[in-house]
Amino acid sequence: RKEVEQDPGPFNVPEGATVAFNCTYSNSASQSFFWYRQDCRKEPKLLMSVYSSGNEDGRFTAQLNRASQYISLLIRDSKLSDSATYLCVVLSYNTDKLIFGTGTRLQVFP
């Protein structure tokens, strides 16, 4: 079983739609959680960190449920420019290793 699991998609949604991505992680001792965005043939870039209390950055909302070992990302009012792969990332306990999921591909169409 992979340490971080995501639905690979693709998710094809129209502009203006709300879309949600989910992710589960297997190591209950994992200490930090992130969503990264990766455009085609580009490097991953940090989108947002994820906190137990939930956090929001504009149209993006991230949630963490430690009991269920589940992380989510909600994108409201999707834009064409949101088309990318969204990587769920976990910081392994007591290390500096980032563990990446396979990514979920989002395609927003006009």
Place this chain on the structure above:
Amino acid sequence: GAGVSQTPSNKVTEKGKYVELRCDPISGHTALYWYRQSLGQGPEFLIYFQGTGAADDSGLPNDRFFAVRPEGSVSTLKIQRTERGDSAVYLCASSLGRTLSYEQYFGPGTRLTVT
């Protein structure tokens, strides 16, 4: 300012050859990481340097892979006797310090193709 840079951007080599991939981190970043990303997968951790020393090399797949950072800045990932399965994008990242406190910034990667 300048981000993480990696050279070459693309490398095609024959099976069995030796390759070196270079990473120039952001100036002042003491931590440096190497990852490997195969098609359709997320990046996979290889090795982490804090300064000149390898603090964690648990992700290196076998002894054909080796990395150095002799002066605590530029790093070189070395692959001996390359195999077709080594084909991937090799990503380098750097940060000001431990990942718990500081963001990792990724370079554009080196796309390695072993024929």
